[in-house]
Amino acid sequence: MFALRANPMNLLAEAHGASVDELVAAGAERPEAARMVSLAETYLGRTPYTRMQADCARGIEANGHSLGVVELIEHLASRVADQRHKWRLRLTLCQSSGTLDELERLGRSLLDELKKQPERTEGISITRHDDKTWSARLTGDAALIAEICGAFTDKEAPVRAMHEALTTGAGVTTTLRPVVVVELDKLYQVLDGTRDETVFRCTDGVVRSSTQVLKLLIDEDDWDFALIHPLEGPVDLVRTKRTANLKQRILAAAENPTCAWDGCKKPADECQVHHLVAWQNGGHTTSSNLATCCAYHNGVNDDNPNAPPRRGALARIGGKVRRVWRP
Structure with missing residues:
Protein backbone atom coordinates (compact mmCIF):
# COMPACT_ATOMS: atom_id res chain seq x y z
CA MET A 1 0.00 0.00 0.00
CA PHE A 2 2.79 2.41 0.91
CA ALA A 3 4.68 1.56 -2.28
CA LEU A 4 1.58 2.43 -4.34
CA ARG A 5 1.06 5.71 -2.46
CA ALA A 6 4.72 6.59 -3.07
CA ASN A 7 4.06 6.44 -6.85
CA PRO A 8 0.79 8.36 -7.19
CA MET A 9 0.89 8.80 -10.98
CA ASN A 10 0.84 5.01 -11.46
CA LEU A 11 -2.01 4.73 -8.97
CA LEU A 12 -3.98 7.53 -10.68
CA ALA A 13 -3.41 5.89 -14.06
CA GLU A 14 -5.01 2.70 -12.73
CA ALA A 15 -7.99 4.68 -11.41
CA HIS A 16 -8.39 6.94 -14.47
CA GLY A 17 -11.61 6.20 -16.33
CA ALA A 18 -13.23 4.34 -13.45
CA SER A 19 -16.32 5.64 -11.69
CA VAL A 20 -16.75 6.11 -7.96
CA ASP A 21 -19.13 3.12 -7.85
CA GLU A 22 -16.59 0.92 -9.64
CA LEU A 23 -13.89 1.79 -7.11
CA VAL A 24 -16.30 1.19 -4.24
CA ALA A 25 -17.11 -2.20 -5.74
CA ALA A 26 -13.37 -2.91 -5.82
CA GLY A 27 -13.21 -2.34 -2.06
CA ALA A 28 -12.60 1.40 -1.62
CA GLU A 29 -14.48 3.56 0.86
CA ARG A 30 -16.73 6.01 -1.01
CA PRO A 31 -14.98 9.24 0.17
CA GLU A 32 -11.62 7.75 -0.80
CA ALA A 33 -13.00 6.59 -4.15
CA ALA A 34 -14.37 10.08 -4.87
CA ARG A 35 -11.00 11.69 -4.10
CA MET A 36 -9.20 9.19 -6.34
CA VAL A 37 -11.56 9.79 -9.27
CA SER A 38 -11.18 13.56 -8.87
CA LEU A 39 -7.37 13.39 -8.72
CA ALA A 40 -7.21 11.08 -11.74
CA GLU A 41 -9.41 13.43 -13.76
CA THR A 42 -7.34 16.48 -12.74
CA TYR A 43 -3.90 15.04 -13.55
CA LEU A 44 -4.80 12.72 -16.44
CA GLY A 45 -8.16 13.94 -17.77
CA ARG A 46 -8.99 16.53 -20.40
CA THR A 47 -8.04 20.14 -19.65
CA PRO A 48 -7.21 23.32 -21.61
CA TYR A 49 -3.93 23.45 -19.64
CA THR A 50 -2.35 20.31 -21.05
CA ARG A 51 1.24 21.57 -20.89
CA MET A 52 1.00 22.52 -17.21
CA GLN A 53 -0.79 19.22 -16.53
CA ALA A 54 2.08 17.26 -18.12
CA ASP A 55 4.68 19.38 -16.27
CA CYS A 56 2.86 18.69 -12.99
CA ALA A 57 3.04 14.94 -13.60
CA ARG A 58 6.76 15.17 -14.37
CA GLY A 59 7.32 17.28 -11.25
CA ILE A 60 5.53 14.76 -9.05
CA GLU A 61 7.71 11.92 -10.34
CA ALA A 62 10.96 13.92 -10.32
CA ASN A 63 10.51 15.06 -6.71
CA GLY A 64 9.16 11.73 -5.45
CA HIS A 65 5.93 13.27 -4.18
CA SER A 66 3.57 10.81 -2.51
CA LEU A 67 -0.18 10.59 -2.89
CA GLY A 68 -0.45 12.53 0.38
CA VAL A 69 1.46 15.45 -1.21
CA VAL A 70 -0.82 15.40 -4.28
CA GLU A 71 -3.88 15.43 -2.00
CA LEU A 72 -2.39 18.41 -0.11
CA ILE A 73 -1.77 20.25 -3.38
CA GLU A 74 -5.40 19.74 -4.42
CA HIS A 75 -6.61 20.90 -1.02
CA LEU A 76 -4.69 24.17 -1.50
CA ALA A 77 -5.72 24.50 -5.15
CA SER A 78 -9.38 24.17 -4.20
CA ARG A 79 -9.13 27.60 -2.58
CA VAL A 80 -8.29 29.29 -5.91
CA ALA A 81 -11.19 30.19 -8.19
CA ASP A 82 -9.32 31.16 -11.38
CA GLN A 83 -8.34 28.04 -13.34
CA ARG A 84 -5.08 29.47 -14.68
CA HIS A 85 -3.94 30.54 -11.23
CA LYS A 86 -5.07 27.17 -9.88
CA TRP A 87 -2.81 25.34 -12.36
CA ARG A 88 0.10 27.68 -11.68
CA LEU A 89 -0.21 26.89 -7.96
CA ARG A 90 -0.28 23.17 -8.71
CA LEU A 91 2.74 23.45 -11.02
CA THR A 92 4.82 25.42 -8.52
CA LEU A 93 4.17 22.91 -5.76
CA CYS A 94 4.62 19.83 -7.98
CA GLN A 95 7.99 21.15 -9.16
CA SER A 96 9.14 22.00 -5.62
CA SER A 97 10.92 19.54 -3.36
CA GLY A 98 10.41 19.30 0.37
CA THR A 99 8.49 17.62 3.14
CA LEU A 100 4.72 17.73 3.46
CA ASP A 101 4.97 20.54 6.03
CA GLU A 102 7.41 22.55 3.89
CA LEU A 103 5.17 22.27 0.83
CA GLU A 104 2.16 23.28 2.87
CA ARG A 105 3.95 26.43 4.07
CA LEU A 106 4.97 27.22 0.49
CA GLY A 107 1.42 26.66 -0.73
CA ARG A 108 -0.06 28.95 1.90
CA SER A 109 2.42 31.70 1.03
CA LEU A 110 1.42 31.37 -2.64
CA LEU A 111 -2.23 31.69 -1.65
CA ASP A 112 -1.42 34.85 0.29
CA GLU A 113 0.25 36.32 -2.80
CA LEU A 114 -2.82 35.55 -4.89
CA LYS A 115 -5.00 37.33 -2.35
CA LYS A 116 -2.80 40.43 -2.66
CA GLN A 117 -3.15 40.44 -6.45
CA PRO A 118 -6.81 39.87 -7.28
CA GLU A 119 -7.63 38.88 -10.83
CA ARG A 120 -8.80 41.87 -12.84
CA THR A 121 -11.42 41.12 -15.45
CA GLU A 122 -12.30 43.34 -18.37
CA GLY A 123 -15.47 45.31 -17.88
CA ILE A 124 -17.21 48.53 -16.90
CA SER A 125 -18.53 49.27 -13.41
CA ILE A 126 -20.91 52.17 -12.75
CA THR A 127 -21.44 54.00 -9.46
CA ARG A 128 -24.69 55.98 -9.17
CA HIS A 129 -24.36 58.97 -6.83
CA ASP A 130 -27.13 60.83 -5.00
CA ASP A 131 -26.32 64.17 -6.69
CA LYS A 132 -27.58 63.00 -10.13
CA THR A 133 -24.09 62.17 -11.36
CA TRP A 134 -22.67 58.75 -12.24
CA SER A 135 -19.11 57.50 -12.34
CA ALA A 136 -17.84 54.81 -14.73
CA ARG A 137 -14.74 52.68 -14.14
CA LEU A 138 -13.12 50.89 -17.10
CA THR A 139 -10.91 47.84 -16.66
CA GLY A 140 -9.14 46.35 -19.66
CA ASP A 141 -6.00 46.30 -21.79
CA ALA A 142 -3.77 49.29 -20.99
CA ALA A 143 -3.36 50.34 -24.63
CA LEU A 144 -7.10 50.24 -25.27
CA ILE A 145 -7.94 52.28 -22.18
CA ALA A 146 -5.23 54.81 -23.06
CA GLU A 147 -6.64 55.14 -26.57
CA ILE A 148 -10.21 55.54 -25.34
CA CYS A 149 -9.51 58.06 -22.58
CA GLY A 150 -6.42 59.83 -23.88
CA ALA A 151 -8.30 61.59 -26.66
CA PHE A 152 -10.58 63.33 -24.14
CA THR A 153 -8.32 63.99 -21.14
CA ASP A 154 -7.54 67.60 -22.11
CA LYS A 155 -11.06 68.50 -23.26
CA GLU A 156 -13.01 71.10 -21.27
CA ALA A 157 -15.99 68.72 -21.16
CA PRO A 158 -14.44 65.25 -21.57
CA VAL A 159 -17.64 63.28 -20.90
CA ARG A 160 -19.60 65.25 -23.49
CA ALA A 161 -16.73 64.92 -25.99
CA MET A 162 -16.65 61.15 -25.50
CA HIS A 163 -20.44 60.93 -25.83
CA GLU A 164 -20.34 62.91 -29.08
CA ALA A 165 -17.61 60.69 -30.52
CA LEU A 166 -19.50 57.50 -29.65
CA THR A 167 -22.96 58.64 -30.78
CA THR A 168 -21.89 60.29 -34.04
CA GLY A 169 -19.69 57.41 -35.13
CA ALA A 170 -16.61 59.63 -35.20
CA GLY A 171 -14.69 57.07 -33.16
CA VAL A 172 -11.68 57.58 -30.95
CA THR A 173 -8.17 57.99 -32.30
CA THR A 174 -4.86 58.61 -30.57
CA THR A 175 -1.88 60.06 -32.41
CA LEU A 176 1.49 58.97 -31.04
CA ARG A 177 4.68 60.91 -31.78
CA PRO A 178 7.63 58.60 -32.53
CA ASN A 245 7.30 73.57 -29.96
CA LEU A 246 7.06 71.69 -26.63
CA LYS A 247 10.66 70.62 -27.17
CA GLN A 248 11.68 70.20 -23.56
CA ARG A 249 8.48 68.35 -22.57
CA ILE A 250 8.92 65.88 -25.43
CA LEU A 251 12.56 65.32 -24.49
CA ALA A 252 11.68 64.73 -20.83
CA ALA A 253 9.01 62.22 -21.90
CA ALA A 254 11.50 60.45 -24.17
CA GLU A 255 13.76 59.83 -21.18
CA ASN A 256 10.98 59.00 -18.70
CA PRO A 257 7.75 57.78 -20.41
CA THR A 258 6.15 57.70 -16.94
CA CYS A 259 6.62 59.76 -13.79
CA ALA A 260 10.30 59.52 -12.80
CA TRP A 261 9.38 58.83 -9.15
CA ASP A 262 10.12 55.15 -8.44
CA GLY A 263 7.03 52.96 -8.60
CA CYS A 264 4.76 55.64 -10.15
CA LYS A 265 3.07 54.66 -13.43
CA LYS A 266 1.47 58.00 -14.30
CA PRO A 267 2.08 58.45 -18.06
CA ALA A 268 4.25 61.36 -19.19
CA ASP A 269 1.33 62.91 -21.09
CA GLU A 270 -0.40 63.46 -17.74
CA CYS A 271 2.72 64.62 -15.85
CA GLN A 272 4.24 68.01 -15.15
CA VAL A 273 7.76 69.01 -16.17
CA HIS A 274 9.72 69.08 -12.92
CA HIS A 275 12.92 71.05 -12.21
CA LEU A 276 15.45 68.74 -10.57
CA VAL A 277 17.14 71.79 -9.07
CA ALA A 278 14.20 74.04 -8.20
CA TRP A 279 13.83 77.32 -10.06
CA GLN A 280 13.81 79.31 -6.81
CA ASN A 281 17.09 77.63 -5.87
CA GLY A 282 18.84 78.68 -9.05
CA GLY A 283 17.90 75.75 -11.29
CA HIS A 284 17.74 76.46 -15.03
CA THR A 285 15.03 75.41 -17.47
CA THR A 286 17.39 73.21 -19.45
CA SER A 287 16.66 69.66 -20.55
CA SER A 288 19.29 68.15 -18.26
CA ASN A 289 17.53 69.79 -15.28
CA LEU A 290 14.02 68.59 -16.24
CA ALA A 291 12.09 65.36 -15.70
CA THR A 292 8.50 64.21 -16.03
CA CYS A 293 6.79 64.04 -12.63
CA CYS A 294 3.12 63.62 -11.70
CA ALA A 295 1.39 66.41 -9.79
CA TYR A 296 1.39 64.47 -6.51
CA HIS A 297 5.09 63.55 -6.48
CA ASN A 298 6.00 67.01 -7.77
CA GLY A 299 4.24 68.37 -4.70
CA VAL A 300 5.92 66.08 -2.16
CA ASN A 301 9.41 66.32 -3.72
CA ASP A 302 11.95 67.78 -1.27
CA ASP A 303 12.76 70.91 -3.31
CA ASN A 304 14.49 72.80 -0.50
CA PRO A 305 17.95 71.30 0.17
CA ASN A 306 18.10 73.17 3.50
CA ALA A 307 14.81 71.84 4.86
CA PRO A 308 14.55 68.60 6.87
CA PRO A 309 14.32 65.61 4.50
CA ARG A 310 10.83 64.09 4.17
CA ARG A 311 10.07 62.04 1.04
CA GLY A 312 13.27 62.31 -0.97
CA ALA A 313 13.91 64.28 -4.15
CA LEU A 314 14.41 63.53 -7.84
CA ALA A 315 17.99 64.04 -8.99
CA ARG A 316 20.17 63.10 -11.93
CA ILE A 317 22.69 60.47 -10.83
CA GLY A 318 25.07 59.07 -13.43
CA GLY A 319 22.90 60.48 -16.21
CA LYS A 320 19.67 58.87 -14.94
CA VAL A 321 16.84 60.51 -13.00
CA ARG A 322 16.05 58.75 -9.73
CA ARG A 323 14.81 59.54 -6.23
CA VAL A 324 17.49 60.15 -3.62
CA TRP A 325 17.44 60.96 0.09
CA ARG A 326 19.63 63.58 1.71
CA PRO A 327 21.43 62.61 4.92
Missing part, protein backbone atom coordinates in the same frame (compact mmCIF):
# COMPACT_ATOMS: atom_id res chain seq x y z
CA VAL A 179 10.87 59.86 -30.96
CA VAL A 180 14.22 58.30 -31.90
CA VAL A 181 16.79 58.43 -29.10
CA VAL A 182 20.35 59.04 -30.32
CA GLU A 183 22.96 58.31 -27.64
CA LEU A 184 26.05 60.49 -27.91
CA ASP A 185 29.63 59.41 -27.36
CA LYS A 186 30.69 60.46 -23.86
CA LEU A 187 33.67 62.29 -25.43
CA TYR A 188 31.27 64.90 -26.81
CA GLN A 189 31.67 67.99 -24.61
CA VAL A 190 28.59 70.10 -23.85
CA LEU A 191 29.64 73.73 -24.19
CA ASP A 192 26.29 75.49 -23.86
CA GLY A 193 22.89 74.00 -23.02
CA THR A 194 21.04 77.21 -22.20
CA ARG A 195 20.25 78.46 -25.71
CA ASP A 196 17.73 77.30 -28.31
CA GLU A 197 20.11 74.53 -29.38
CA THR A 198 22.79 72.79 -27.35
CA VAL A 199 26.37 73.41 -28.53
CA PHE A 200 28.94 70.61 -28.44
CA ARG A 201 32.65 70.30 -28.95
CA CYS A 202 32.94 67.08 -30.95
CA THR A 203 35.74 64.53 -30.88
CA ASP A 204 37.29 66.06 -34.01
CA GLY A 205 37.59 69.40 -32.22
CA VAL A 206 34.83 71.12 -34.20
CA VAL A 207 32.08 73.03 -32.33
CA ARG A 208 28.64 72.01 -33.65
CA SER A 209 24.99 72.59 -32.78
CA SER A 210 22.51 69.79 -32.03
CA THR A 211 21.16 69.84 -35.57
CA GLN A 212 24.65 69.68 -37.09
CA VAL A 213 25.61 66.76 -34.84
CA LEU A 214 22.44 64.93 -35.72
CA LYS A 215 22.91 65.35 -39.47
CA LEU A 216 26.28 63.64 -39.13
CA LEU A 217 24.70 60.66 -37.38
CA ILE A 218 21.45 60.03 -39.27
CA ASP A 219 19.67 60.46 -42.55
CA GLU A 220 17.31 63.44 -42.72
CA ASP A 221 13.63 62.66 -42.24
CA ASP A 222 10.59 64.13 -40.51
CA TRP A 223 11.21 62.66 -37.03
CA ASP A 224 11.96 63.90 -33.52
CA PHE A 225 15.41 62.88 -32.27
CA ALA A 226 16.40 63.04 -28.62
CA LEU A 227 20.09 63.55 -27.86
CA ILE A 228 20.95 61.86 -24.55
CA HIS A 229 24.42 62.23 -23.07
CA PRO A 230 25.64 59.19 -21.04
CA LEU A 231 26.62 61.41 -18.06
CA GLU A 232 24.51 64.56 -18.34
CA GLY A 233 21.29 62.90 -19.49
CA PRO A 234 18.98 64.47 -22.11
CA VAL A 235 20.61 67.55 -23.64
CA ASP A 236 18.46 68.47 -26.62
CA LEU A 237 15.64 67.53 -28.95
CA VAL A 238 16.10 68.13 -32.65
CA ARG A 239 13.55 67.89 -35.42
CA THR A 240 14.87 67.55 -38.93
CA LYS A 241 12.07 69.92 -39.90
CA ARG A 242 12.93 72.78 -37.56
CA THR A 243 10.55 73.55 -34.67
CA ALA A 244 10.95 73.98 -30.93
Whole structure:
Protein backbone atom coordinates (compact mmCIF):
# COMPACT_ATOMS: atom_id res chain seq x y z
CA MET A 1 0.00 0.00 0.00
CA PHE A 2 2.79 2.41 0.91
CA ALA A 3 4.68 1.56 -2.28
CA LEU A 4 1.58 2.43 -4.34
CA ARG A 5 1.06 5.71 -2.46
CA ALA A 6 4.72 6.59 -3.07
CA ASN A 7 4.06 6.44 -6.85
CA PRO A 8 0.79 8.36 -7.19
CA MET A 9 0.89 8.80 -10.98
CA ASN A 10 0.84 5.01 -11.46
CA LEU A 11 -2.01 4.73 -8.97
CA LEU A 12 -3.98 7.53 -10.68
CA ALA A 13 -3.41 5.89 -14.06
CA GLU A 14 -5.01 2.70 -12.73
CA ALA A 15 -7.99 4.68 -11.41
CA HIS A 16 -8.39 6.94 -14.47
CA GLY A 17 -11.61 6.20 -16.33
CA ALA A 18 -13.23 4.34 -13.45
CA SER A 19 -16.32 5.64 -11.69
CA VAL A 20 -16.75 6.11 -7.96
CA ASP A 21 -19.13 3.12 -7.85
CA GLU A 22 -16.59 0.92 -9.64
CA LEU A 23 -13.89 1.79 -7.11
CA VAL A 24 -16.30 1.19 -4.24
CA ALA A 25 -17.11 -2.20 -5.74
CA ALA A 26 -13.37 -2.91 -5.82
CA GLY A 27 -13.21 -2.34 -2.06
CA ALA A 28 -12.60 1.40 -1.62
CA GLU A 29 -14.48 3.56 0.86
CA ARG A 30 -16.73 6.01 -1.01
CA PRO A 31 -14.98 9.24 0.17
CA GLU A 32 -11.62 7.75 -0.80
CA ALA A 33 -13.00 6.59 -4.15
CA ALA A 34 -14.37 10.08 -4.87
CA ARG A 35 -11.00 11.69 -4.10
CA MET A 36 -9.20 9.19 -6.34
CA VAL A 37 -11.56 9.79 -9.27
CA SER A 38 -11.18 13.56 -8.87
CA LEU A 39 -7.37 13.39 -8.72
CA ALA A 40 -7.21 11.08 -11.74
CA GLU A 41 -9.41 13.43 -13.76
CA THR A 42 -7.34 16.48 -12.74
CA TYR A 43 -3.90 15.04 -13.55
CA LEU A 44 -4.80 12.72 -16.44
CA GLY A 45 -8.16 13.94 -17.77
CA ARG A 46 -8.99 16.53 -20.40
CA THR A 47 -8.04 20.14 -19.65
CA PRO A 48 -7.21 23.32 -21.61
CA TYR A 49 -3.93 23.45 -19.64
CA THR A 50 -2.35 20.31 -21.05
CA ARG A 51 1.24 21.57 -20.89
CA MET A 52 1.00 22.52 -17.21
CA GLN A 53 -0.79 19.22 -16.53
CA ALA A 54 2.08 17.26 -18.12
CA ASP A 55 4.68 19.38 -16.27
CA CYS A 56 2.86 18.69 -12.99
CA ALA A 57 3.04 14.94 -13.60
CA ARG A 58 6.76 15.17 -14.37
CA GLY A 59 7.32 17.28 -11.25
CA ILE A 60 5.53 14.76 -9.05
CA GLU A 61 7.71 11.92 -10.34
CA ALA A 62 10.96 13.92 -10.32
CA ASN A 63 10.51 15.06 -6.71
CA GLY A 64 9.16 11.73 -5.45
CA HIS A 65 5.93 13.27 -4.18
CA SER A 66 3.57 10.81 -2.51
CA LEU A 67 -0.18 10.59 -2.89
CA GLY A 68 -0.45 12.53 0.38
CA VAL A 69 1.46 15.45 -1.21
CA VAL A 70 -0.82 15.40 -4.28
CA GLU A 71 -3.88 15.43 -2.00
CA LEU A 72 -2.39 18.41 -0.11
CA ILE A 73 -1.77 20.25 -3.38
CA GLU A 74 -5.40 19.74 -4.42
CA HIS A 75 -6.61 20.90 -1.02
CA LEU A 76 -4.69 24.17 -1.50
CA ALA A 77 -5.72 24.50 -5.15
CA SER A 78 -9.38 24.17 -4.20
CA ARG A 79 -9.13 27.60 -2.58
CA VAL A 80 -8.29 29.29 -5.91
CA ALA A 81 -11.19 30.19 -8.19
CA ASP A 82 -9.32 31.16 -11.38
CA GLN A 83 -8.34 28.04 -13.34
CA ARG A 84 -5.08 29.47 -14.68
CA HIS A 85 -3.94 30.54 -11.23
CA LYS A 86 -5.07 27.17 -9.88
CA TRP A 87 -2.81 25.34 -12.36
CA ARG A 88 0.10 27.68 -11.68
CA LEU A 89 -0.21 26.89 -7.96
CA ARG A 90 -0.28 23.17 -8.71
CA LEU A 91 2.74 23.45 -11.02
CA THR A 92 4.82 25.42 -8.52
CA LEU A 93 4.17 22.91 -5.76
CA CYS A 94 4.62 19.83 -7.98
CA GLN A 95 7.99 21.15 -9.16
CA SER A 96 9.14 22.00 -5.62
CA SER A 97 10.92 19.54 -3.36
CA GLY A 98 10.41 19.30 0.37
CA THR A 99 8.49 17.62 3.14
CA LEU A 100 4.72 17.73 3.46
CA ASP A 101 4.97 20.54 6.03
CA GLU A 102 7.41 22.55 3.89
CA LEU A 103 5.17 22.27 0.83
CA GLU A 104 2.16 23.28 2.87
CA ARG A 105 3.95 26.43 4.07
CA LEU A 106 4.97 27.22 0.49
CA GLY A 107 1.42 26.66 -0.73
CA ARG A 108 -0.06 28.95 1.90
CA SER A 109 2.42 31.70 1.03
CA LEU A 110 1.42 31.37 -2.64
CA LEU A 111 -2.23 31.69 -1.65
CA ASP A 112 -1.42 34.85 0.29
CA GLU A 113 0.25 36.32 -2.80
CA LEU A 114 -2.82 35.55 -4.89
CA LYS A 115 -5.00 37.33 -2.35
CA LYS A 116 -2.80 40.43 -2.66
CA GLN A 117 -3.15 40.44 -6.45
CA PRO A 118 -6.81 39.87 -7.28
CA GLU A 119 -7.63 38.88 -10.83
CA ARG A 120 -8.80 41.87 -12.84
CA THR A 121 -11.42 41.12 -15.45
CA GLU A 122 -12.30 43.34 -18.37
CA GLY A 123 -15.47 45.31 -17.88
CA ILE A 124 -17.21 48.53 -16.90
CA SER A 125 -18.53 49.27 -13.41
CA ILE A 126 -20.91 52.17 -12.75
CA THR A 127 -21.44 54.00 -9.46
CA ARG A 128 -24.69 55.98 -9.17
CA HIS A 129 -24.36 58.97 -6.83
CA ASP A 130 -27.13 60.83 -5.00
CA ASP A 131 -26.32 64.17 -6.69
CA LYS A 132 -27.58 63.00 -10.13
CA THR A 133 -24.09 62.17 -11.36
CA TRP A 134 -22.67 58.75 -12.24
CA SER A 135 -19.11 57.50 -12.34
CA ALA A 136 -17.84 54.81 -14.73
CA ARG A 137 -14.74 52.68 -14.14
CA LEU A 138 -13.12 50.89 -17.10
CA THR A 139 -10.91 47.84 -16.66
CA GLY A 140 -9.14 46.35 -19.66
CA ASP A 141 -6.00 46.30 -21.79
CA ALA A 142 -3.77 49.29 -20.99
CA ALA A 143 -3.36 50.34 -24.63
CA LEU A 144 -7.10 50.24 -25.27
CA ILE A 145 -7.94 52.28 -22.18
CA ALA A 146 -5.23 54.81 -23.06
CA GLU A 147 -6.64 55.14 -26.57
CA ILE A 148 -10.21 55.54 -25.34
CA CYS A 149 -9.51 58.06 -22.58
CA GLY A 150 -6.42 59.83 -23.88
CA ALA A 151 -8.30 61.59 -26.66
CA PHE A 152 -10.58 63.33 -24.14
CA THR A 153 -8.32 63.99 -21.14
CA ASP A 154 -7.54 67.60 -22.11
CA LYS A 155 -11.06 68.50 -23.26
CA GLU A 156 -13.01 71.10 -21.27
CA ALA A 157 -15.99 68.72 -21.16
CA PRO A 158 -14.44 65.25 -21.57
CA VAL A 159 -17.64 63.28 -20.90
CA ARG A 160 -19.60 65.25 -23.49
CA ALA A 161 -16.73 64.92 -25.99
CA MET A 162 -16.65 61.15 -25.50
CA HIS A 163 -20.44 60.93 -25.83
CA GLU A 164 -20.34 62.91 -29.08
CA ALA A 165 -17.61 60.69 -30.52
CA LEU A 166 -19.50 57.50 -29.65
CA THR A 167 -22.96 58.64 -30.78
CA THR A 168 -21.89 60.29 -34.04
CA GLY A 169 -19.69 57.41 -35.13
CA ALA A 170 -16.61 59.63 -35.20
CA GLY A 171 -14.69 57.07 -33.16
CA VAL A 172 -11.68 57.58 -30.95
CA THR A 173 -8.17 57.99 -32.30
CA THR A 174 -4.86 58.61 -30.57
CA THR A 175 -1.88 60.06 -32.41
CA LEU A 176 1.49 58.97 -31.04
CA ARG A 177 4.68 60.91 -31.78
CA PRO A 178 7.63 58.60 -32.53
CA VAL A 179 10.87 59.86 -30.96
CA VAL A 180 14.22 58.30 -31.90
CA VAL A 181 16.79 58.43 -29.10
CA VAL A 182 20.35 59.04 -30.32
CA GLU A 183 22.96 58.31 -27.64
CA LEU A 184 26.05 60.49 -27.91
CA ASP A 185 29.63 59.41 -27.36
CA LYS A 186 30.69 60.46 -23.86
CA LEU A 187 33.67 62.29 -25.43
CA TYR A 188 31.27 64.90 -26.81
CA GLN A 189 31.67 67.99 -24.61
CA VAL A 190 28.59 70.10 -23.85
CA LEU A 191 29.64 73.73 -24.19
CA ASP A 192 26.29 75.49 -23.86
CA GLY A 193 22.89 74.00 -23.02
CA THR A 194 21.04 77.21 -22.20
CA ARG A 195 20.25 78.46 -25.71
CA ASP A 196 17.73 77.30 -28.31
CA GLU A 197 20.11 74.53 -29.38
CA THR A 198 22.79 72.79 -27.35
CA VAL A 199 26.37 73.41 -28.53
CA PHE A 200 28.94 70.61 -28.44
CA ARG A 201 32.65 70.30 -28.95
CA CYS A 202 32.94 67.08 -30.95
CA THR A 203 35.74 64.53 -30.88
CA ASP A 204 37.29 66.06 -34.01
CA GLY A 205 37.59 69.40 -32.22
CA VAL A 206 34.83 71.12 -34.20
CA VAL A 207 32.08 73.03 -32.33
CA ARG A 208 28.64 72.01 -33.65
CA SER A 209 24.99 72.59 -32.78
CA SER A 210 22.51 69.79 -32.03
CA THR A 211 21.16 69.84 -35.57
CA GLN A 212 24.65 69.68 -37.09
CA VAL A 213 25.61 66.76 -34.84
CA LEU A 214 22.44 64.93 -35.72
CA LYS A 215 22.91 65.35 -39.47
CA LEU A 216 26.28 63.64 -39.13
CA LEU A 217 24.70 60.66 -37.38
CA ILE A 218 21.45 60.03 -39.27
CA ASP A 219 19.67 60.46 -42.55
CA GLU A 220 17.31 63.44 -42.72
CA ASP A 221 13.63 62.66 -42.24
CA ASP A 222 10.59 64.13 -40.51
CA TRP A 223 11.21 62.66 -37.03
CA ASP A 224 11.96 63.90 -33.52
CA PHE A 225 15.41 62.88 -32.27
CA ALA A 226 16.40 63.04 -28.62
CA LEU A 227 20.09 63.55 -27.86
CA ILE A 228 20.95 61.86 -24.55
CA HIS A 229 24.42 62.23 -23.07
CA PRO A 230 25.64 59.19 -21.04
CA LEU A 231 26.62 61.41 -18.06
CA GLU A 232 24.51 64.56 -18.34
CA GLY A 233 21.29 62.90 -19.49
CA PRO A 234 18.98 64.47 -22.11
CA VAL A 235 20.61 67.55 -23.64
CA ASP A 236 18.46 68.47 -26.62
CA LEU A 237 15.64 67.53 -28.95
CA VAL A 238 16.10 68.13 -32.65
CA ARG A 239 13.55 67.89 -35.42
CA THR A 240 14.87 67.55 -38.93
CA LYS A 241 12.07 69.92 -39.90
CA ARG A 242 12.93 72.78 -37.56
CA THR A 243 10.55 73.55 -34.67
CA ALA A 244 10.95 73.98 -30.93
CA ASN A 245 7.30 73.57 -29.96
CA LEU A 246 7.06 71.69 -26.63
CA LYS A 247 10.66 70.62 -27.17
CA GLN A 248 11.68 70.20 -23.56
CA ARG A 249 8.48 68.35 -22.57
CA ILE A 250 8.92 65.88 -25.43
CA LEU A 251 12.56 65.32 -24.49
CA ALA A 252 11.68 64.73 -20.83
CA ALA A 253 9.01 62.22 -21.90
CA ALA A 254 11.50 60.45 -24.17
CA GLU A 255 13.76 59.83 -21.18
CA ASN A 256 10.98 59.00 -18.70
CA PRO A 257 7.75 57.78 -20.41
CA THR A 258 6.15 57.70 -16.94
CA CYS A 259 6.62 59.76 -13.79
CA ALA A 260 10.30 59.52 -12.80
CA TRP A 261 9.38 58.83 -9.15
CA ASP A 262 10.12 55.15 -8.44
CA GLY A 263 7.03 52.96 -8.60
CA CYS A 264 4.76 55.64 -10.15
CA LYS A 265 3.07 54.66 -13.43
CA LYS A 266 1.47 58.00 -14.30
CA PRO A 267 2.08 58.45 -18.06
CA ALA A 268 4.25 61.36 -19.19
CA ASP A 269 1.33 62.91 -21.09
CA GLU A 270 -0.40 63.46 -17.74
CA CYS A 271 2.72 64.62 -15.85
CA GLN A 272 4.24 68.01 -15.15
CA VAL A 273 7.76 69.01 -16.17
CA HIS A 274 9.72 69.08 -12.92
CA HIS A 275 12.92 71.05 -12.21
CA LEU A 276 15.45 68.74 -10.57
CA VAL A 277 17.14 71.79 -9.07
CA ALA A 278 14.20 74.04 -8.20
CA TRP A 279 13.83 77.32 -10.06
CA GLN A 280 13.81 79.31 -6.81
CA ASN A 281 17.09 77.63 -5.87
CA GLY A 282 18.84 78.68 -9.05
CA GLY A 283 17.90 75.75 -11.29
CA HIS A 284 17.74 76.46 -15.03
CA THR A 285 15.03 75.41 -17.47
CA THR A 286 17.39 73.21 -19.45
CA SER A 287 16.66 69.66 -20.55
CA SER A 288 19.29 68.15 -18.26
CA ASN A 289 17.53 69.79 -15.28
CA LEU A 290 14.02 68.59 -16.24
CA ALA A 291 12.09 65.36 -15.70
CA THR A 292 8.50 64.21 -16.03
CA CYS A 293 6.79 64.04 -12.63
CA CYS A 294 3.12 63.62 -11.70
CA ALA A 295 1.39 66.41 -9.79
CA TYR A 296 1.39 64.47 -6.51
CA HIS A 297 5.09 63.55 -6.48
CA ASN A 298 6.00 67.01 -7.77
CA GLY A 299 4.24 68.37 -4.70
CA VAL A 300 5.92 66.08 -2.16
CA ASN A 301 9.41 66.32 -3.72
CA ASP A 302 11.95 67.78 -1.27
CA ASP A 303 12.76 70.91 -3.31
CA ASN A 304 14.49 72.80 -0.50
CA PRO A 305 17.95 71.30 0.17
CA ASN A 306 18.10 73.17 3.50
CA ALA A 307 14.81 71.84 4.86
CA PRO A 308 14.55 68.60 6.87
CA PRO A 309 14.32 65.61 4.50
CA ARG A 310 10.83 64.09 4.17
CA ARG A 311 10.07 62.04 1.04
CA GLY A 312 13.27 62.31 -0.97
CA ALA A 313 13.91 64.28 -4.15
CA LEU A 314 14.41 63.53 -7.84
CA ALA A 315 17.99 64.04 -8.99
CA ARG A 316 20.17 63.10 -11.93
CA ILE A 317 22.69 60.47 -10.83
CA GLY A 318 25.07 59.07 -13.43
CA GLY A 319 22.90 60.48 -16.21
CA LYS A 320 19.67 58.87 -14.94
CA VAL A 321 16.84 60.51 -13.00
CA ARG A 322 16.05 58.75 -9.73
CA ARG A 323 14.81 59.54 -6.23
CA VAL A 324 17.49 60.15 -3.62
CA TRP A 325 17.44 60.96 0.09
CA ARG A 326 19.63 63.58 1.71
CA PRO A 327 21.43 62.61 4.92
